[in-house]
Amino acid sequence: MKISIFGTGYVGLVSGLGFAEMGNQVICADVDLQKIEKLNRQEAPFYEPGLEELLQQNSKSGRISFSADIEKAVTESDLLFIAVGTPEDEDGASDLKYVLQVARQIGIHMNREKLIVNKSTVPVGTIKLIHDEIAKALHERKQVIGFQVVSNPEFLKEGSAISDCLRPNRIVVGCDDPKSKEVMTKLYKPFFPKDNPGLVFMNTASAEMTKYAANAMLATRISFMNELSQLCELVGADIESIRCGIGSDERIGPHFLYAGIGFGGSCFPKDVKALLKTAEKKGVSLGIVREVLNANEKQKKNFFAKVKSFYNGTLSGLHFAVWGLSFKPGTDDLRESPAVEMVHFLLKNGAHVHVHDPVAMEKGRLLFSQDAAIYFVDDPYKAVEGADALIVITEWKSFKEPDFARIKSLIKEPVIFDGRNLYNCAEVEALGFKYFSVGRKS
Ligand SMILES: NC(=O)c1ccc[n+]([C@@H]2O[C@H](COP(=O)([O-])OP(=O)(O)OC[C@H]3O[C@@H](n4cnc5c(N)ncnc54)[C@H](O)[C@@H]3O)[C@@H](O)[C@H]2O)c1
Known part of the structure:
Protein backbone atom coordinates (compact mmCIF):
# COMPACT_ATOMS: atom_id res chain seq x y z
CA MET A 1 0.00 0.00 0.00
CA LYS A 2 1.08 3.59 -0.51
CA ILE A 3 0.95 5.37 2.83
CA SER A 4 1.74 8.93 3.92
CA ILE A 5 2.04 9.92 7.55
CA PHE A 6 1.75 13.54 8.67
CA GLY A 7 3.84 14.17 11.79
CA THR A 8 7.12 12.33 12.37
CA GLY A 9 7.11 12.34 16.18
CA TYR A 10 7.07 9.28 18.42
CA VAL A 11 3.83 8.01 16.90
CA GLY A 12 4.22 9.04 13.25
CA LEU A 13 7.82 7.95 12.78
CA VAL A 14 7.49 4.66 14.62
CA SER A 15 4.23 3.79 12.81
CA GLY A 16 5.74 4.78 9.47
CA LEU A 17 8.69 2.49 10.09
CA GLY A 18 6.35 -0.30 11.17
CA PHE A 19 4.33 -0.04 7.96
CA ALA A 20 7.52 0.13 5.86
CA GLU A 21 8.90 -2.91 7.67
CA MET A 22 5.77 -4.83 6.55
CA GLY A 23 6.54 -3.98 2.91
CA ASN A 24 4.42 -0.86 2.37
CA GLN A 25 5.72 2.23 0.58
CA VAL A 26 5.74 5.05 3.15
CA ILE A 27 6.28 8.83 3.03
CA CYS A 28 6.72 10.49 6.43
CA ALA A 29 5.94 14.20 6.17
CA ASP A 30 6.60 16.93 8.71
CA VAL A 31 6.64 20.72 8.79
CA ASP A 32 9.82 20.62 10.89
CA LEU A 33 12.56 20.91 8.25
CA GLN A 34 15.39 20.13 10.67
CA LYS A 35 13.71 16.87 11.62
CA ILE A 36 13.26 15.90 7.96
CA GLU A 37 16.92 16.70 7.18
CA LYS A 38 18.03 14.59 10.15
CA LEU A 39 15.81 11.70 9.05
CA ASN A 40 17.14 11.95 5.51
CA ARG A 41 20.64 11.52 7.00
CA GLN A 42 19.18 8.37 8.66
CA GLU A 43 19.59 9.90 12.13
CA ALA A 44 16.84 9.38 14.70
CA PRO A 45 15.41 12.70 15.98
CA PHE A 46 14.78 11.25 19.46
CA TYR A 47 15.94 8.29 21.52
CA GLU A 48 13.94 5.10 21.27
CA PRO A 49 15.47 1.61 21.55
CA GLY A 50 15.83 0.00 18.10
CA LEU A 51 14.70 3.12 16.24
CA GLU A 52 17.96 3.99 14.46
CA GLU A 53 18.47 0.45 13.12
CA LEU A 54 14.92 0.25 11.77
CA LEU A 55 15.30 3.70 10.25
CA GLN A 56 18.52 2.76 8.48
CA GLN A 57 17.22 -0.58 7.20
CA ASN A 58 14.02 0.85 5.77
CA SER A 59 15.67 3.97 4.34
CA LYS A 60 18.26 1.82 2.55
CA SER A 61 15.59 -0.48 1.16
CA GLY A 62 13.79 2.60 -0.21
CA ARG A 63 10.50 1.64 1.49
CA ILE A 64 10.41 4.85 3.54
CA SER A 65 11.21 8.44 2.62
CA PHE A 66 10.98 11.74 4.48
CA SER A 67 9.68 14.98 3.13
CA ALA A 68 8.51 18.46 4.08
CA ASP A 69 6.53 18.55 0.84
CA ILE A 70 2.98 18.14 2.14
CA GLU A 71 1.41 18.29 -1.32
CA LYS A 72 3.54 15.39 -2.53
CA ALA A 73 2.68 13.37 0.56
CA VAL A 74 -1.05 13.92 -0.06
CA THR A 75 -1.07 13.25 -3.79
CA GLU A 76 1.23 10.20 -3.95
CA SER A 77 -0.47 7.97 -1.38
CA ASP A 78 -3.90 6.38 -0.93
CA LEU A 79 -3.80 6.00 2.81
CA LEU A 80 -3.12 9.22 4.77
CA PHE A 81 -2.33 9.04 8.49
CA ILE A 82 -2.59 12.02 10.84
CA ALA A 83 -0.09 11.69 13.70
CA VAL A 84 0.56 15.26 14.83
CA GLY A 85 0.62 16.56 18.41
CA THR A 86 -2.57 17.40 20.30
CA PRO A 87 -1.18 19.46 23.18
CA GLU A 88 -3.19 20.79 26.07
CA ASP A 89 -4.69 24.24 25.47
CA GLU A 90 -4.96 26.95 28.18
CA ASP A 91 -8.05 25.41 29.78
CA GLY A 92 -6.90 21.76 29.67
CA ALA A 93 -8.80 20.73 26.51
CA SER A 94 -7.06 19.09 23.57
CA ASP A 95 -5.76 21.64 21.07
CA LEU A 96 -6.72 20.38 17.63
CA LYS A 97 -5.03 23.05 15.55
CA TYR A 98 -2.32 20.76 14.10
CA VAL A 99 -4.83 18.00 13.34
CA LEU A 100 -7.13 20.40 11.52
CA GLN A 101 -4.17 21.99 9.70
CA VAL A 102 -3.31 18.59 8.26
CA ALA A 103 -6.97 17.96 7.39
CA ARG A 104 -7.09 21.27 5.50
CA GLN A 105 -3.87 20.44 3.62
CA ILE A 106 -5.36 17.09 2.63
CA GLY A 107 -8.48 18.84 1.28
CA ILE A 108 -6.39 21.40 -0.58
CA HIS A 109 -4.21 18.82 -2.34
CA MET A 110 -6.44 15.76 -2.65
CA ASN A 111 -6.27 14.44 -6.24
CA ARG A 112 -8.12 11.08 -5.99
CA GLU A 113 -10.08 8.98 -3.51
CA LYS A 114 -8.27 8.56 -0.17
CA LEU A 115 -8.73 6.90 3.18
CA ILE A 116 -7.73 9.25 6.01
CA VAL A 117 -6.74 7.62 9.30
CA ASN A 118 -6.39 9.62 12.49
CA LYS A 119 -3.79 8.36 14.98
CA SER A 120 -3.51 11.50 17.11
CA THR A 121 -5.26 11.32 20.48
CA VAL A 122 -8.38 13.43 20.03
CA PRO A 123 -11.68 14.00 21.86
CA VAL A 124 -14.88 12.33 20.75
CA GLY A 125 -16.30 14.04 17.68
CA THR A 126 -12.96 15.00 16.09
CA ILE A 127 -13.32 12.52 13.21
CA LYS A 128 -16.34 14.55 12.10
CA LEU A 129 -14.34 17.81 12.42
CA ILE A 130 -11.56 16.32 10.24
CA HIS A 131 -14.16 15.17 7.72
CA ASP A 132 -15.77 18.63 7.62
CA GLU A 133 -12.42 20.43 7.25
CA ILE A 134 -11.45 18.29 4.26
CA ALA A 135 -14.91 18.64 2.69
CA LYS A 136 -14.73 22.43 3.13
CA ALA A 137 -11.35 22.66 1.35
CA LEU A 138 -12.61 20.42 -1.47
CA HIS A 139 -15.76 22.53 -1.78
CA GLU A 140 -13.62 25.71 -2.06
CA ARG A 141 -11.75 24.03 -4.93
CA LYS A 142 -15.09 22.97 -6.45
CA GLN A 143 -13.86 19.38 -6.41
CA VAL A 144 -15.94 16.28 -5.72
CA ILE A 145 -13.63 13.48 -4.57
CA GLY A 146 -14.69 10.59 -2.36
CA PHE A 147 -12.93 10.08 0.97
CA GLN A 148 -13.50 8.40 4.34
CA VAL A 149 -12.05 9.27 7.74
CA VAL A 150 -11.43 6.55 10.32
CA SER A 151 -10.11 6.57 13.87
CA ASN A 152 -7.11 4.42 14.79
CA PRO A 153 -5.88 5.51 18.24
CA GLU A 154 -2.29 4.65 19.09
CA PHE A 155 -1.29 2.67 22.20
CA LEU A 156 2.50 2.44 21.79
CA LYS A 157 4.62 3.23 24.85
CA GLU A 158 7.74 5.37 24.68
CA GLY A 159 10.70 3.18 25.63
CA SER A 160 9.21 0.13 23.90
CA ALA A 161 7.55 1.88 20.96
CA ILE A 162 9.16 -0.26 18.25
CA SER A 163 8.14 -3.61 19.72
CA ASP A 164 4.69 -2.24 20.63
CA CYS A 165 4.28 -1.17 17.01
CA LEU A 166 5.60 -4.35 15.39
CA ARG A 167 3.85 -6.68 17.84
CA PRO A 168 0.72 -4.86 19.05
CA ASN A 169 -1.59 -6.66 21.47
CA ARG A 170 -4.58 -5.09 19.70
CA ILE A 171 -5.37 -2.47 17.09
CA VAL A 172 -8.47 -0.39 17.67
CA VAL A 173 -10.24 0.97 14.61
CA GLY A 174 -13.30 3.19 14.62
CA CYS A 175 -14.99 3.06 11.27
CA ASP A 176 -18.48 3.00 9.87
CA ASP A 177 -18.08 1.66 6.33
CA PRO A 178 -17.13 -1.85 5.11
CA LYS A 179 -14.61 -0.68 2.51
CA SER A 180 -12.49 1.18 5.09
CA LYS A 181 -12.73 -1.84 7.38
CA GLU A 182 -11.35 -4.04 4.60
CA VAL A 183 -8.40 -1.70 3.96
CA MET A 184 -7.55 -1.44 7.67
CA THR A 185 -7.73 -5.23 8.05
CA LYS A 186 -5.38 -5.71 5.09
CA LEU A 187 -2.96 -3.09 6.46
CA TYR A 188 -2.71 -4.56 9.95
CA LYS A 189 -2.94 -8.29 9.15
CA PRO A 190 0.85 -8.74 8.83
CA PHE A 191 1.33 -7.43 12.38
CA PHE A 192 -0.52 -10.41 13.91
CA PRO A 193 -0.18 -14.19 13.91
CA LYS A 194 -2.35 -15.80 11.18
CA ASP A 195 -4.95 -17.23 13.58
CA ASN A 196 -5.32 -14.05 15.67
CA PRO A 197 -6.17 -10.96 13.62
CA GLY A 198 -6.08 -8.70 16.74
CA LEU A 199 -8.21 -5.91 15.28
CA VAL A 200 -11.03 -4.47 17.36
CA PHE A 201 -13.59 -2.60 15.27
CA MET A 202 -16.09 -0.17 16.76
CA ASN A 203 -17.75 3.11 15.85
CA THR A 204 -15.55 6.22 15.66
CA ALA A 205 -16.79 7.78 18.93
CA SER A 206 -15.99 4.57 20.81
CA ALA A 207 -12.50 4.37 19.28
CA GLU A 208 -11.74 7.97 20.20
CA MET A 209 -12.99 7.35 23.75
CA THR A 210 -11.09 4.03 24.09
CA LYS A 211 -7.76 5.85 23.99
CA TYR A 212 -8.75 8.20 26.82
CA ALA A 213 -10.29 5.33 28.78
CA ALA A 214 -7.04 3.36 28.54
CA ASN A 215 -4.84 6.21 29.72
CA ALA A 216 -7.25 7.28 32.47
CA MET A 217 -7.46 3.68 33.74
N1 LIG B 1 4.21 9.90 22.45
C1 LIG B 1 3.48 8.86 22.79
O1 LIG B 1 3.91 7.97 23.53
C2 LIG B 1 2.07 8.71 22.26
C3 LIG B 1 1.42 7.47 22.39
C4 LIG B 1 0.13 7.34 21.91
C5 LIG B 1 -0.51 8.43 21.34
N2 LIG B 1 0.12 9.63 21.26
C6 LIG B 1 -0.58 10.74 20.61
O2 LIG B 1 -0.13 10.83 19.26
C7 LIG B 1 -0.05 12.18 18.83
C8 LIG B 1 1.36 12.52 18.41
O3 LIG B 1 2.19 12.40 19.53
P1 LIG B 1 3.79 12.43 19.41
O4 LIG B 1 4.32 12.16 20.78
O5 LIG B 1 4.20 11.56 18.28
O6 LIG B 1 4.00 13.96 19.04
P2 LIG B 1 5.37 14.71 18.71
O7 LIG B 1 5.24 16.05 19.33
O8 LIG B 1 6.53 13.85 19.05
O9 LIG B 1 5.34 14.85 17.12
C9 LIG B 1 4.39 15.58 16.42
C10 LIG B 1 5.00 15.96 15.08
O10 LIG B 1 3.98 16.57 14.25
C11 LIG B 1 4.61 17.58 13.46
N3 LIG B 1 3.59 18.49 12.90
C12 LIG B 1 2.91 19.48 13.49
N4 LIG B 1 2.07 20.07 12.61
C13 LIG B 1 2.22 19.43 11.44
C14 LIG B 1 1.62 19.56 10.14
N5 LIG B 1 0.70 20.49 9.92
N6 LIG B 1 2.01 18.73 9.17
C15 LIG B 1 2.96 17.79 9.39
N7 LIG B 1 3.56 17.61 10.59
C16 LIG B 1 3.19 18.42 11.60
C17 LIG B 1 5.56 18.24 14.45
O11 LIG B 1 6.55 18.99 13.78
C18 LIG B 1 6.12 17.00 15.18
O12 LIG B 1 7.28 16.51 14.56
C19 LIG B 1 -0.58 13.01 20.01
O13 LIG B 1 -1.95 13.20 19.86
C20 LIG B 1 -0.31 12.10 21.21
O14 LIG B 1 -1.18 12.37 22.29
C21 LIG B 1 1.40 9.78 21.68
Missing part, protein backbone atom coordinates in the same frame (compact mmCIF):
# COMPACT_ATOMS: atom_id res chain seq x y z
CA LEU A 218 -3.66 3.29 33.85
CA ALA A 219 -3.23 6.67 35.55
CA THR A 220 -5.95 5.70 38.05
CA ARG A 221 -4.05 2.57 39.07
CA ILE A 222 -0.91 4.62 39.69
CA SER A 223 -2.72 7.33 41.66
CA PHE A 224 -4.59 4.69 43.68
CA MET A 225 -1.30 3.14 44.79
CA ASN A 226 0.24 6.56 45.39
CA GLU A 227 -2.62 7.61 47.67
CA LEU A 228 -2.32 4.35 49.60
CA SER A 229 1.44 4.88 49.87
CA GLN A 230 0.83 7.99 51.97
CA LEU A 231 -1.34 6.06 54.39
CA CYS A 232 1.22 3.23 54.47
CA GLU A 233 3.89 5.62 55.71
CA LEU A 234 1.69 6.59 58.66
CA VAL A 235 0.57 3.11 59.71
CA GLY A 236 3.81 1.18 59.23
CA ALA A 237 2.64 -0.76 56.15
CA ASP A 238 4.85 -1.26 53.09
CA ILE A 239 3.34 -0.33 49.72
CA GLU A 240 5.72 -2.73 47.92
CA SER A 241 4.38 -5.69 49.92
CA ILE A 242 0.85 -4.52 49.14
CA ARG A 243 1.69 -4.29 45.45
CA CYS A 244 2.86 -7.92 45.48
CA GLY A 245 -0.12 -8.96 47.55
CA ILE A 246 -2.75 -7.51 45.25
CA GLY A 247 -0.86 -7.78 41.95
CA SER A 248 -0.82 -11.57 42.20
CA ASP A 249 -4.64 -11.56 42.22
CA GLU A 250 -5.41 -12.26 38.57
CA ARG A 251 -8.48 -10.00 38.72
CA ILE A 252 -6.11 -7.11 39.48
CA GLY A 253 -2.87 -8.09 37.70
CA PRO A 254 0.63 -6.74 38.35
CA HIS A 255 0.86 -3.79 35.97
CA PHE A 256 0.81 -0.08 36.82
CA LEU A 257 0.72 -0.67 40.57
CA TYR A 258 4.07 0.92 41.38
CA ALA A 259 3.92 3.74 43.90
CA GLY A 260 6.41 6.53 43.34
CA ILE A 261 6.81 10.24 42.87
CA GLY A 262 3.89 10.35 40.39
CA PHE A 263 3.28 9.97 36.67
CA GLY A 264 4.31 12.35 33.91
CA GLY A 265 5.00 12.22 30.19
CA SER A 266 3.35 13.67 27.14
CA CYS A 267 0.19 11.54 27.42
CA PHE A 268 -1.21 10.71 30.88
CA PRO A 269 -1.53 14.23 32.34
CA LYS A 270 -2.75 15.78 29.08
CA ASP A 271 -5.15 12.98 28.17
CA VAL A 272 -6.69 12.77 31.63
CA LYS A 273 -7.28 16.54 31.55
CA ALA A 274 -8.77 16.36 28.05
CA LEU A 275 -11.14 13.58 29.13
CA LEU A 276 -12.28 15.73 32.07
CA LYS A 277 -12.84 18.64 29.69
CA THR A 278 -14.96 16.53 27.34
CA ALA A 279 -17.06 15.37 30.30
CA GLU A 280 -17.40 18.91 31.62
CA LYS A 281 -18.67 20.13 28.23
CA LYS A 282 -21.33 17.42 28.36
CA GLY A 283 -22.26 18.28 31.96
CA VAL A 284 -20.87 15.03 33.38
CA SER A 285 -18.70 14.99 36.49
CA LEU A 286 -15.94 12.34 36.36
CA GLY A 287 -15.05 12.52 40.05
CA ILE A 288 -12.67 9.54 40.08
CA VAL A 289 -10.75 10.84 37.07
CA ARG A 290 -10.45 14.31 38.60
CA GLU A 291 -8.97 12.85 41.79
CA VAL A 292 -6.41 10.90 39.74
CA LEU A 293 -4.85 14.21 38.73
CA ASN A 294 -5.15 15.77 42.19
CA ALA A 295 -3.51 12.73 43.79
CA ASN A 296 -0.68 12.91 41.26
CA GLU A 297 0.03 16.55 42.05
CA LYS A 298 -0.12 15.82 45.79
CA GLN A 299 2.28 12.91 45.39
CA LYS A 300 4.95 15.04 43.72
CA LYS A 301 4.56 17.81 46.32
CA ASN A 302 4.81 15.29 49.18
CA PHE A 303 8.08 13.96 47.81
CA PHE A 304 9.50 17.47 47.41
CA ALA A 305 8.35 18.25 50.96
CA LYS A 306 10.07 15.09 52.23
CA VAL A 307 13.39 16.36 50.87
CA LYS A 308 12.85 19.87 52.19
CA SER A 309 11.75 18.85 55.67
CA PHE A 310 14.85 16.66 56.12
CA TYR A 311 16.87 19.88 55.82
CA ASN A 312 14.52 21.79 58.17
CA GLY A 313 13.02 23.75 55.29
CA THR A 314 16.24 25.17 53.82
CA LEU A 315 17.85 23.79 50.69
CA SER A 316 19.84 26.89 49.82
CA GLY A 317 23.51 26.18 49.12
CA LEU A 318 23.04 22.39 49.31
CA HIS A 319 24.34 20.14 46.57
CA PHE A 320 22.12 17.36 45.21
CA ALA A 321 22.90 14.57 42.78
CA VAL A 322 19.82 13.74 40.70
CA TRP A 323 19.72 10.45 38.81
CA GLY A 324 17.22 10.47 35.96
CA LEU A 325 15.65 13.29 34.00
CA SER A 326 13.36 11.64 31.43
CA PHE A 327 9.77 11.00 32.49
CA LYS A 328 10.42 7.25 32.42
CA PRO A 329 13.24 4.89 31.41
CA GLY A 330 13.86 4.05 27.76
CA THR A 331 13.21 7.54 26.43
CA ASP A 332 14.77 11.01 26.35
CA ASP A 333 11.31 12.61 26.48
CA LEU A 334 11.23 15.29 29.17
CA ARG A 335 7.62 16.37 28.68
CA GLU A 336 5.88 16.64 32.09
CA SER A 337 8.72 14.69 33.68
CA PRO A 338 8.55 14.56 37.51
CA ALA A 339 12.37 14.61 37.48
CA VAL A 340 12.34 17.94 35.65
CA GLU A 341 9.89 19.27 38.26
CA MET A 342 12.15 17.99 41.02
CA VAL A 343 15.15 19.82 39.51
CA HIS A 344 13.13 23.04 39.13
CA PHE A 345 12.08 22.72 42.78
CA LEU A 346 15.68 22.28 43.96
CA LEU A 347 16.96 25.17 41.85
CA LYS A 348 14.13 27.46 42.98
CA ASN A 349 15.10 26.70 46.57
CA GLY A 350 18.71 27.74 45.97
CA ALA A 351 20.29 24.29 45.71
CA HIS A 352 22.99 23.15 43.25
CA VAL A 353 22.07 20.17 41.13
CA HIS A 354 24.31 17.62 39.42
CA VAL A 355 22.19 15.61 37.02
CA HIS A 356 22.87 12.34 35.29
CA ASP A 357 20.56 10.58 32.83
CA PRO A 358 21.67 7.78 30.48
CA VAL A 359 20.06 9.34 27.37
CA ALA A 360 18.30 12.64 28.17
CA MET A 361 21.35 14.86 28.83
CA GLU A 362 21.23 16.68 25.49
CA LYS A 363 17.56 17.59 25.88
CA GLY A 364 18.22 18.48 29.54
CA ARG A 365 21.02 20.90 28.64
CA LEU A 366 18.67 22.67 26.23
CA LEU A 367 15.82 22.81 28.74
CA PHE A 368 17.97 24.19 31.58
CA SER A 369 20.26 26.34 29.43
CA GLN A 370 19.42 29.45 31.51
CA ASP A 371 20.24 27.88 34.89
CA ALA A 372 23.77 28.35 36.20
CA ALA A 373 23.28 26.08 39.22
CA ILE A 374 22.75 22.87 37.25
CA TYR A 375 25.54 20.66 35.95
CA PHE A 376 25.16 17.71 33.58
CA VAL A 377 27.48 14.88 34.50
CA ASP A 378 28.15 11.95 32.17
CA ASP A 379 29.05 9.53 34.95
CA PRO A 380 26.41 8.85 37.65
CA TYR A 381 29.10 8.43 40.31
CA LYS A 382 30.71 11.75 39.42
CA ALA A 383 27.32 13.40 39.99
CA VAL A 384 27.35 12.04 43.55
CA GLU A 385 30.82 13.42 44.41
CA GLY A 386 30.56 15.85 47.33
CA ALA A 387 26.74 15.80 47.28
CA ASP A 388 24.58 16.32 50.35
CA ALA A 389 22.20 13.65 49.02
CA LEU A 390 21.37 11.49 46.03
CA ILE A 391 17.86 11.81 44.62
CA VAL A 392 16.74 9.03 42.26
CA ILE A 393 13.73 9.90 40.13
CA THR A 394 13.72 7.81 36.93
CA GLU A 395 13.92 4.02 37.24
CA TRP A 396 16.59 3.38 34.60
CA LYS A 397 17.91 -0.21 34.80
CA SER A 398 21.44 1.10 35.35
CA PHE A 399 20.29 2.75 38.63
CA LYS A 400 18.81 -0.43 40.06
CA GLU A 401 21.97 -2.11 41.37
CA PRO A 402 24.44 0.69 42.05
CA ASP A 403 27.71 0.29 43.90
CA PHE A 404 26.55 1.66 47.25
CA ALA A 405 30.03 1.44 48.76
CA ARG A 406 31.34 3.64 45.96
CA ILE A 407 28.48 6.11 46.44
CA LYS A 408 29.23 6.22 50.17
CA SER A 409 32.89 6.93 49.54
CA LEU A 410 32.06 9.82 47.18
CA ILE A 411 28.99 11.46 48.70
CA LYS A 412 29.35 14.10 51.43
CA GLU A 413 26.39 12.82 53.47
CA PRO A 414 25.05 9.27 53.00
CA VAL A 415 21.44 10.25 52.24
CA ILE A 416 19.25 8.85 49.47
CA PHE A 417 15.79 10.00 48.44
CA ASP A 418 14.31 7.35 46.16
CA GLY A 419 11.25 8.43 44.17
CA ARG A 420 10.79 4.96 42.62
CA ASN A 421 11.34 2.50 45.48
CA LEU A 422 14.30 0.93 43.71
CA TYR A 423 16.23 -0.25 46.74
CA ASN A 424 15.73 -2.55 49.69
CA CYS A 425 15.29 -0.32 52.77
CA ALA A 426 17.01 -2.65 55.24
CA GLU A 427 20.00 -3.27 52.94
CA VAL A 428 20.59 0.39 52.18
CA GLU A 429 20.20 1.40 55.82
CA ALA A 430 22.55 -1.39 56.91
CA LEU A 431 25.18 0.21 54.66
CA GLY A 432 24.86 3.38 56.70
CA PHE A 433 22.58 5.44 54.45
CA LYS A 434 19.64 7.50 55.58
CA TYR A 435 17.09 6.25 53.07
CA PHE A 436 13.74 7.79 52.14
CA SER A 437 11.41 6.16 49.63
CA VAL A 438 7.65 6.17 48.96
CA GLY A 439 5.09 4.35 51.11
CA ARG A 440 7.64 2.42 53.10
CA LYS A 441 9.04 2.70 56.60
CA SER A 442 12.28 4.64 56.70
